[in-house]
Amino acid sequence: xxxxxxxxxxxxxxxxxxxxxxxxxxxxxxxxxxxxxxxxxxxxxxxxxxxxxxxxxxxxxxxxxxxxxxxxxxxxxxxxxxxxxxxxxxxxxxxxxxxxxxxxxxxxxxxxxxxxxxxxxxxxxxxxxxxxxxxxxxxxxxxxxxxxxxxxxxxxxxxxxxxxxxxxxx
Amino acid sequence: xxxxxxxxxxxxxxxxxxxxxxxxxxxxxxxxxxxxxxxxxxxxxxxxxxxxxxxxxxxxxxxxxxxxxxxxxxxxxxxxxxxxxxxxxxxxxxxxxxxxxxxxxxxxxxxxxxxxxxxxxxxxxxxxxxxxxxxxxxxxxxxxxxxxxxxxxxxxxxxxxxxxxxxxxxxxxxxxxxxxx
Numbered sequence: 001x002x003x004x005x006x007x008x009x010x011x012x013x014x015x016x017x018x019x020x021x022x023x024x025x026x027x028x029x030x031x032x033x034x035x036x037x038x039x040x041x042x043x044x045x046x047x048x049x050x051x052x053x054x055x056x057x058x059x060x061x062x063x064x065x066x067x068x069x070x071x072x073x074x075x076x077x078x079x080x081x082x083x084x085x086x087x088x089x090x091x092x093x094x095x096x097x098x099x100x101x102x103x104x105x106x107x108x109x110x111x112x113x114x115x116x117x118x119x120x121x122x123x124x125x126x127x128x129x130x131x132x133x134x135x136x137x138x139x140x141x142x143x144x145x146x147x148x149x150x151x152x153x154x155x156x157x158x159x160x161x162x163x164x165x166x167x168x169x170x
Numbered sequence: 171x172x173x174x175x176x177x178x179x180x181x182x183x184x185x186x187x188x189x190x191x192x193x194x195x196x197x198x199x200x201x202x203x204x205x206x207x208x209x210x211x212x213x214x215x216x217x218x219x220x221x222x223x224x225x226x227x228x229x230x231x232x233x234x235x236x237x238x239x240x241x242x243x244x245x246x247x248x249x250x251x252x253x254x255x256x257x258x259x260x261x262x263x264x265x266x267x268x269x270x271x272x273x274x275x276x277x278x279x280x281x282x283x284x285x286x287x288x289x290x291x292x293x294x295x296x297x298x299x300x301x302x303x304x305x306x307x308x309x310x311x312x313x314x315x316x317x318x319x320x321x322x323x324x325x326x327x328x329x330x331x332x333x334x335x336x337x338x339x340x341x342x343x344x345x346x347x348x349x350x351x
Contacts (some may be wrong), residue, residue, distance in 0.1 A: 062272055070246065072273065074235065076218070077234060
């Protein structure tokens with residue numbers, strides 16, 4: 001009986017993961033198409049330029065208890081629109097639902113141009129595609145350590161709600 | 171070979187004695203090869219190898235970091251310079267750097283082989299780090315914790331007489347601003 005329950009649980013878990021993968025595959029294609037049509041448009045207008053970390057995600061950002069303690073890994077450091085870091089900050093630390101709060105806080109320090117705002121959505125879309133493809137690819141590896149598998153599944157669940165909204169924002 | 175390169179880099183940046191631990195596959199550092207060095211003063215440093223990046227990219231990165239740290243921006247690593255004043259050294263076909271240890275604890279994804287841990291050099295208490303790293307450690311003066319957004323050095327504009335740095339231990343970090351002599 002106990003074995004039967006465990007088997008049922010495992011089946012439900014497996015089908016839940018399969019459903020998640022299927023959703024991602026469908027959403028990624030749609031997002032890529034929406035992004036493609038967007039980037040081919042000609043933008044007129046200037047961007048602000050600042051120094052950007054360029055690869056902002058939780059593993060590159062350290063906290064001691066609840067307080068920020070530092071950044072690591074500056075290999076993607078860039079002098080470009082703050083849209084790059086803002087997009088990564090939004091998508092990796094709170095999801096697209098935190099975009100408004102993040103941007104209104106940032107613009108108190110430095111105003112953003114219309115072009116910067118447009119770029120944020122594009123960078124977010126690009127990052128979602130990158131993250132999604134990476135996670136799906138990694139999860140196919142047979143020898144992937146359990147901790148990495150968990151991290152990728154978490155990422156896929158966490159980022160999925162953002163895709164739909166971003167797709168329509170593009 | 172990689173551990174040998176990391177050891178070579180540590181030798182170039184630090185004066186003995188120090189504790190050297192090779193660490194592999196840290197996601198926080200994009201899976202690059204790195205080592206942790208604890209110097210005679212107990213400060214923790216990170217030695218990292220850059221394999222694919224060009225020297226121009228790395229020099230740009232170091233210039234930005236050094237400038238930002240000198241301006242008192244918190245949350246950035248302090249770069250170590252060797253005795254000739256270089257913060258990047260060429261080892262075989264890659265580049266190596268050493269910087270203050272930022273993570274409060276080891277990334278759970280990284281691997282530490284105990285066999286790769288060793289004490290290098292003697293135990294003479296007067297050993298000091300080289301270059302600006304020496305100034306940092308010998309003029310240590312606690313100012314504030316990392317809750318600050320900007321922690322400006324005592325004498326901004328005179329980078330030769332002031333230095334802002336991170337001090338860390340295995341349990342945490344604090345951001346220090348150190349006035350020079």
